[in-house]
Amino acid sequence: MSKQSLIFFVILSFLVVSSLYFVPLLLHKEDVGRAVQLFYYNPKADKDETGNILCSQNGLQSVERKIENSTMPIEDTINLLLKGELTEAEKKQGLMTEYPLPGLELKSTELKNGLLTLTFSDTENKTGGGSCRVGILWFQIEATAKQFPEVSSVRFLPEELFQP
Secondary structure, eight states: OOHHHHHHHHHHHHHHHHHHHHHHHHHOOOOOSEEEEEEEEOGGGSBOTTSOBOOSGGGEEEEEEEEOOOSOHHHHHHHHHHHTOOOHHHHHTTOBOOOSOTTEEEEEEEEETTEEEEEEEETTOOSOSOHHHHHHHHHHHHHHHHTSTTOOEEEEESTTTTOO
């Protein structure tokens, strides 16, 4: 075998072996992202023995969603919750939410020693209302945030948000 034939054979072998490794990687569309839980309210799951709605955390139920991998998964997850996108099947199961609230926007998140501080802008004052309503709005965000092991408590700013 001549030197040129040997070089050609080595290059061809390299290309064949490389294609066996790289082509499947290029063609395989791996599902990227991270599964998270969003907590929505189901009043049917939150009643006392006489059928009264309790407006408690007992009515929270989680649904799984995917977020893209990022350096800010807590913020991404809260923003996804605030979109309030329930499927028809989830609605038929009794889940509900008042999100999205017009004018409500998550401005920043800060996590320090387990305390997650969420700063919002509520330009249309939609986070107020009756104690049942604001409690459920609060519980949804708090439960969604606390799924992250690094979050032990949640604080809302400004403090006037989610007040009856």
